[in-house]
Amino acid sequence: MRPFDIGGDSRPTILVVDDDREQAEQIGTFLSKFGISVLLEDNGFAAVNTIRRVQPAVVLMDVRMPGLDGIKAAQLTSGPENKAKIILMSGYADQIKRVSEEELDVFAVVDKPLALRVLIRFIQAALHDTT
Numbered sequence: 001m002r003p004f005d006i007g008g009d010s011r012p013t014i015l016v017v018d019d020d021r022e023q024a025e026q027i028g029t030f031l032s033k034f035g036i037s038v039l040l041e042d043n044g045f046a047a048v049n050t051i052r053r054v055q056p057a058v059v060l061m062d063v064r065m066p067g068l069d070g071i072k073a074a075q076l077t078s079g080p081e082n083k084a085k086i087i088l089m090s091g092y093a094d095q096i097k098r099v100s101e102e103e104l105d106v107f108a109v110v111d112k113p114l115a116l117r118v119l120i121r122f123i124q125a126a127l128h129d130t131t
Helices: 021-032 044-054 070-077 093-102 116-128
Strands: 013-017 037-041 058-062 085-090 108-111
Touching: 013 021, 013 044, 021 037, 021 116, 037 044, 044 058, 044 070, 058 070, 058 116, 070 085, 070 093, 085 093, 085 116, 093 108, 108 116
Parallel strands: 013 037, 013 058, 058 085, 085 108
Antiparallel strands: none
C-alpha cells in the first residue's frame, strides 16, 4: 500500500470514536496502513478529552453511543480552538436527520456501514480542507 499523501513529513493523527470496539479497531488498522497515527476511544466523554488534549487532524465519530453521543461531543468541541475536522457516522437514518437539524460545524456526516475505500477519501478530503 502506498503512503498516505498529506504533504510534508508529519503523520496526521486521526481519532476514531465508536462504542463498537471491533469496528473502531478495524478502521484504525486500515488507516494505519496509510501511515496515519490512529487513536481509539469508545465513548463521547473520552473523545472530548482526547480532542482537547491531542488536537487530532480528523475525528471519525459514531453518532449513537451511550452516555455522551457523537452529536453532543461535536458540540462540546466545536469552536476556534479546535482545528479537528469532524466526520460523524451513523447507521440510523433518524440520527443522520438529527445531525442535520442541529446545524453542527462538522466536515461530513456519513452512513454506516461505509466501505473503507470510501472512508479514506473522506479523510483525505478533510486533511486537505483549509477552511
